[in-house]
Amino acid sequence: MTAPASQWSVRTILLWLLLASLLPGVIGASLLFIHQYQQGRAQQERDKVRTARALLQAVDSHLLRVQSVGEVLASADSMTAGNLAQFHERAQKAVRTSELTANVVLRDESEQLVLNALVPFGQPLPRQPSREHVRQVFSTGKPAISDLYRVPQFAEPIISVDVPVFVGQRVAYSLGISVFPKQLNTILATQKLPPGWVAAVLDSSGTIVGRNITPEKFVGTKASSPLLHALKQRSEDSIESVSKEGIPVQTAYSRSPATGWTVSIGIPRQELREEMLRSLARLAAGIAALFAIGLALAWFMGGRLARSVTALTIPATALGKGEPVRVPRVYLKEAAEVGAALEHASDLLRQRAAALAARERDLAQAHTRLRDVIDSSPALIYLKDLQGRFLLVNKTYERMLGSERTKARTGDGSLPRVLHEQPPSAADKQVLQSGGVVQFEERIDTAEGLKYFAVSKAPLRDHEGRMIGICAAAVDVTSLKEAEAQIRELVATLENRVEKRTEELRVANAQLHQVNARLQEANGQLEAFSYTVAHDLRAPLRGIQGFADALQEDYESTLDETGQDYLQRISKAAGRMEQLIADLLAFSRLSRMELVSGPVSLAEVFRNVLTNLEAQIRESNAQISVAPDLPFVWANSTACLQVFQNLVSNAMKFSRRDVPLSVRIWTEPRTIEQTGARLVRVWVEDNGIGIPPAQQQRIFKPFERLHGMSEYPGSGIGLAIVNVATRRMQGHCGVESEVNVGSRFWVELPAMRTEG
Numbered sequence: 001m002t003a004p005a006s007q008w009s010v011r012t013i014l015l016w017l018l019l020a021s022l023l024p025g026v027i028g029a030s031l032l033f034i035h036q037y038q039q040g041r042a043q044q045e046r047d048k049v050r051t052a053r054a055l056l057q058a059v060d061s062h063l064l065r066v067q068s069v070g071e072v073l074a075s076a077d078s079m080t081a082g083n084l085a086q087f088h089e090r091a092q093k094a095v096r097t098s099e100l101t102a103n104v105v106l107r108d109e110s111e112q113l114v115l116n117a118l119v120p121f122g123q124p125l126p127r128q129p130s131r132e133h134v135r136q137v138f139s140t141g142k143p144a145i146s147d148l149y150r151v152p153q154f155a156e157p158i159i160s161v162d163v164p165v166f167v168g169q170r171v172a173y174s175l176g177i178s179v180f181p182k183q184l185n186t187i188l189a190t191q192k193l194p195p196g197w198v199a200a201v202l203d204s205s206g207t208i209v210g211r212n213i214t215p216e217k218f219v220g221t222k223a224s225s226p227l228l229h230a231l232k233q234r235s236e237d238s239i240e241s242v243s244k245e246g247i248p249v250q251t252a253y254s255r256s257p258a259t260g261w262t263v264s265i266g267i268p269r270q271e272l273r274e275e276m277l278r279s280l281a282r283l284a285a286g287i288a289a290l291f292a293i294g295l296a297l298a299w300f301m302g303g304r305l306a307r308s309v310t311a312l313t314i315p316a317t318a319l320g321k322g323e324p325v326r327v328p329r330v331y332l333k334e335a336a337e338v339g340a341a342l343e344h345a346s347d348l349l350r351q352r353a354a355a356l357a358a359r360e361r362d363l364a365q366a367h368t369r370l371r372d373v374i375d376s377s378p379a380l381i382y383l384k385d386l387q388g389r390f391l392l393v394n395k396t397y398e399r400m401l402g403s404e405r406t407k408a409r410t411g412d413g414s415l416p417r418v419l420h421e422q423p424p425s426a427a428d429k430q431v432l433q434s435g436g437v438v439q440f441e442e443r444i445d446t447a448e449g450l451k452y453f454a455v456s457k458a459p460l461r462d463h464e465g466r467m468i469g470i471c472a473a474a475v476d477v478t479s480l481k482e483a484e485a486q487i488r489e490l491v492a493t494l495e496n497r498v499e500k501r502t503e504e505l506r507v508a509n510a511q512l513h514q515v516n517a518r519l520q521e522a523n524g525q526l527e528a529f530s531y532t533v534a535h536d537l538r539a540p541l542r543g544i545q546g547f548a549d550a551l552q553e554d555y556e557s558t559l560d561e562t563g564q565d566y567l568q569r570i571s572k573a574a575g576r577m578e579q580l581i582a583d584l585l586a587f588s589r590l591s592r593m594e595l596v597s598g599p600v601s602l603a604e605v606f607r608n609v610l611t612n613l614e615a616q617i618r619e620s621n622a623q624i625s626v627a628p629d630l631p632f633v634w635a636n637s638t639a640c641l642q643v644f645q646n647l648v649s650n651a652m653k654f655s656r657r658d659v660p661l662s663v664r665i666w667t668e669p670r671t672i673e674q675t676g677a678r679l680v681r682v683w684v685e686d687n688g689i690g691i692p693p694a695q696q697q698r699i700f701k702p703f704e705r706l707h708g709m710s711e712y713p714g715s716g717i718g719l720a721i722v723n724v725a726t727r728r729m730q731g732h733c734g735v736e737s738e739v740n741v742g743s744r745f746w747v748e749l750p751a752m753r754t755e756g
């Protein structure tokens, strides 16, 4: 990754920082410099004016000295005595001895020369022009100084310092001491002004009286016009002008209030500018030096910073590679903190990497499991991207549509060959448009033949919920389809059959009704017939028995042995017939009579049974045990007596000769699971001959007997009565028996209703 152009190095930033922090200082310094410069300039001008003033004082004191010489002369005795000749001598002496004095003259009130030290005394003196300063002396009585003027005696112009000479109280004369201006030049020269500076002494009219440079050339000429103009305005100032040599100068001047004279000093402006430039240059050099030091420091510190920062790239790279992070020595506190943070981050990253590795393992395991689940699914499962390319197919898919799998691998993108129904592209589009699940059926030509599939397609989404493809599962429903078809077929045939059977049933029912009606009729007739037969049979039978008894009584002695035997047989057969008819009548009665149920005490019933069978019990020597506390049942007491009497009687009848006869009677409660109905099961158990299993059902039918009449007499009706009676009382009966061990007959009757 390359750094964008806008990224700056630490050094660059520091340099800019330095510039930014120095810039206000530089601007301030420059402004200060300008201010200082202007101040300096003003100060300089004031200094120059002061210098001019000092020079002026020197000039003034020089003139005062001249004036004092004059005053000394004026007060000389000779003068006061009016001895002019003597005074002349004195004046001559003064001219000769004093450097200051070029000449001494004396004028009277009319300004006429009365004495000239350079002219012998008494020689007539020429008339001279009137002089202002002379008039001033006479009018004011005070000393006065002339401007520069020429006199014939000297080649060069002179100035004159005049003092009054009093005679009494009156100014009698004006004593003038002539002075050469070059004395002023000397004064100027002794001031040791810097080279190039032009100092000049001007008289009250602005004429140059003395000059430090080339006085011979300019003494006697007028000062420059700007200076003359300024002199009229102010007594002291500094102005810009041009020197006599034509050099632009700054001129400072000061005019003496005492003499009206002026001293001016011209300083070339070039020099001032150079001075300023030198100051500027010094300042610039100072700033540059500061900059240079700052830059060097910034460069040095920037280097340290940059090294501290770049030093972190090594641990950062190590962090990126997942290697152990070692932070080198850095100078920057923040960099050290970043380094520490990098080390901490490295620790965290290591922990996270470990956690990630564990999660990856879990994910891989989960993926494998998921893949196993997908592959082990009997459904065809596949994923497609938005372009229809297969992303995943499971093993079932591969097995059934192997060739398509190859296409999937090559990214051919074609779909399994769909023979009809909804085209998959339409289904795919529907899924993508609706974003919901689309279900349909397809018939697909697979490696295992044509098969029906229930296909379910749903959108495949990424973790942000965007659709990225389609997820499909196709379940083989061929067998279901076939079963469905078979069921449909069966339903159709069943319906036909049901219709047919219903019709047949209807017909049969109608026939049954007819038959039933006929049967009831026949039954009625039969019952009437059997009753009639039994009844009607009894009369002749009694006749037979009566006559047999009569034969026995009356003709016993006349009958031989064979006749006797026949007669007994007739009698026995008639007895059996009698019993049979009685049993038949009882059975018939039971079948026909209405059986009203109610509470029946079994204890009571068995008491009656034992009483009725007392003779038989005694005869068979039977041991009969009846359980105590026999319950009540919901039944008919007459039928109950008949049922249990038959069972106890049979138990005693079908006994074994070799074992003592024992009969046991007890009950147990029963519940029918389906209906919840409660019953009482009554057991009658004997230790008799028993009944073979094959015969145990038969014996409950009428006239079914297992033994010969001679062995065990009976009619074969007893158990039939038991069966019919229990059924008519909503009960059941049955037997459990083993040959030569005994039989256990049971009868179930509804329990007492009030009990529950």
Ligand code: ADP
Pocket: 646, 650, 651, 652, 654, 655, 686, 688, 689, 690, 691, 699, 704, 705, 706, 707, 712, 713, 714, 715, 716, 717, 718, 719, 720, 743
């Ligand atoms: P009968 O007793 O008049 O012969 P039943 O209808 O009472 O007629 O009995 C039918 C047959 O069932 C009997 O002939 C007998 O063979 C058999 N039987 C009935 N009770 C018993 C019993 N307690 N032990 C063995 N056999 C029996």
